[in-house]
Amino acid sequence: HEIVVCKLAMMTGRPVKMTLTREEVFYTHRGRHPVLMWVKAGIKSDGSITALHFRNFLDGGAYGSYGVASTFYTGALQTVTYPIANYKFEAMRVFTNKAPCGPKRGHGTPQPRFALEVLLDKFAEDIGLEPTELRLRHLMPDNSLTVNHLTVTTNGLGECLRKVTEASGFQQRRNESSPGKGLGLGCGSYLSGAGLPIYWNKMPHSGVQIKIDRGGGVTVFCGSTDIGQGSNSVLAGIVAEELGIHLQHVIVVTSDTDLTPVDLGSYSSRVTLMTGNAAIAAARPLREQILSAASEVLKIPAEELTISNGKVGQLNGSGEPISFVDAVQWAEAKFGSLGSVGSYTPPRRGGKFKGAGVGPSPNYSYSACVAEVTCDPESGLYRVDKLWLAHDIGQAINEKLVIGQVEGGAYMGLSEAMMEEQVYRTGNSASSGGSGPAGLHKIPSMLDYKSLTSLDMPEVETILVETNDPEGPYGAKEAGQGPLLPIMPAIANAIYNAVGVRVDEVPITAEKIFQGLQDLKKGKSGRVGPKKFPSITFPEALRVEPPQ
Known part of the structure; x- marks a missing residue:
């Protein structure tokens, strides 16, 4: 549509605006990729993470968009949050008869961050460690290289973790919470601008x-x-x-x-x-x-x-x-x-292997979030009562704007965690109980597509952590996207703490929690989420030697 508008403006010499119907918007916009993830990790009894293996299956819709970059991003930044000595990443983006997907706030990173943060909580429970302690044992040192050759200049995640857990009383309240009340933790990291330009040339960025x-x-x-x-x-x-x-x-x-x-x-x-x-x-x-x-x-x-x-x-x-x-x-x-x-022009960083152009950045921000929820142990209905969200901003040049960006990320993360979902028709005829032609939106309307309103927003306590990064102006880092990343896993972990149900997919709805509660009553695990990963033959992985 952008090309059509530009061409018409050139032909007429006049400003041109194109207005789409709401249904057209649902088919032409670039929503976030649904990603099915298979994750395997090695962890010792003392909490040491020895290896991580990610397999990601991206539903890209009918067009390419930024699909290749999005696919690489689902793996590239996972090594920035915690040090991983051995890392294997396999991914495939598949064309389907649906609306196209593309970059959205956090481009390619909220999905694997959700998977990894929930997995870490499962590990912490298995080995008897507090979720905070497990993460504090795995902090990237300043001025270090990740296994995939990304440079971490400064890392404020440790301080972010300590501040949100202290402010929320996380350890004590989590262990003493009554049925239906729960607290959950999540962390994240994000880049402050892509190290490689969208136009590959030697011009300044x-x-x-x-x-x-x-x-x-x-x-x-x-x-x-x-x-x-x-x-x-x-x-x-x-x-x-x-x-x-x-x-x-x-x-x-x-x-x-x-x-x-x-x-x-x-x-x-x-x-x-x-x-x-x-x-x-x-x-x-x-x-x-x-x-x-x-x-x-x-x-x-x-x-x-x-x-x-x-x-x-x-x-x-x-x-x-x-x-x-x-x-x-x-x-x-x-x-x-x-x-x-x-x-x-940012410093040239990153490796020289295929895909190394995705992930390098002058510096990386870090975030930690504690979510408090109240969930009805009978119906599964829940609300998010409060978020404590700490963000490593490097240096806040304009504090009010930074807080606004952090709270905006919190809003979007909450909305995706709780209700946002694109539902497509299955392809069976309506007369046989299906929903009509495959690939058509079932709810191409804002009347049915739910997103959070101001009335749904909980209190957000924003905490800014300043690490004064040498690469940023006056030490600054990004604030626009990173704060979203820990929200979704924090809510999922809080639901588990409240009622014992693991919802391993988003949105986390009352219906899914209710299903898990019914399973618990039957003596089952209470887990709700993907049942299996498709049988896919991935290409042979490229072996990358760790940086020296």
Whole structure:
């Protein structure tokens, strides 16, 4: 549809908008891949994880979309959360007569994260370890390489775990909870922008241009788009910080390809880190020019001067500061019109094997979540009472925006965990008890497709952990996608703690819990989920030597 709209705009010379019916939206949008997972792990009695084997079977729908990348992502980032010495990953994406699937918040990682976090809780129960303790024994060290050659610069997962378990009273309350009340834990990690660009060339991933006028006004030009995450505010804040001026004196011009330098886009949680680093690279030369000019006029060495709150003054606080506007005019008289450019390309990382281009990133965020649920042990009806969600943000450049991103991830994770589901017709005729032609949506309407509303949202206690990563601007990491990852497994583990039913698939509905409760009454395991994995012959796995 994007191509059709663009072509019509070119032909007519006018803005063109295409509006789809709700049913068309259900068939043409790119929802998250349903992934059937088979997981096998080796674990010692002391909790040491010795090996992990993932087999993933992705239902991609009728078109390719980002299918290859999505498939690799279901395996690539599993080694970033916990150190795995021996890892085997096999996956297959299958075309089916359904709506196409593609990237969605957390691209390819929420599905295997759900599987692994639930599996870890099962292991913890089997060997008699607390879920928190099992995870704390498996933290990736700072400045380390994963078995698939990904570089972890800083890791705040340990602090995230400690903070959410302390805030929620997880250990004590989990063991003392009454029937129907439960707490569950989940963890996750995510990349701060893909290390390889969507266009494989040697061009910068992000570029920024800055212009300063004689009145001290600063205009920032960049190609990244603010799609609601607040990146314009972040970029303005970075430039204001570097130039020592107030935020209201910075104007950000974005998304106009006639005016702005190329940016690869607002995807993959990349804008704060990549465009932010480009903004710093553009702003610092201007700061040096302003201080150099002020140094000549004031007869004070530039290294003894600073810019703060719109004033240029001495670092030791002595003397009378001069205005930023005066310093800018001196700099223009010395250097000419004030303008600067900056760009950013992430460091080249990752291995040289097939698929190694998926997963590398300048840094990785980490998250931990405790979910508290109340579940009726008779009907299976449940509610999520509260979430404690800690996120390793590296450094919060704009704390309110970060909290908004964390809570947005919590909302989406809750909605997917509790109710969101695409239901297709089975293919049998309605007269024989079937639901009609295969591949057709059974409920292509927001009246029937359920998603969380504000009235369904529980309290979310957000905890920010700052690790000051050397790769991010001022130490920052991503916040847009990582906080979603621990939500779904935390809810599944909380349901088990509340009523003893293991629901190994999402959405976790009251009907599924009720089915598990009935099985428990019959002396069965109470597990609800996939019964078997398809008999598939995967291609021979590529052997990758661990990094030295």
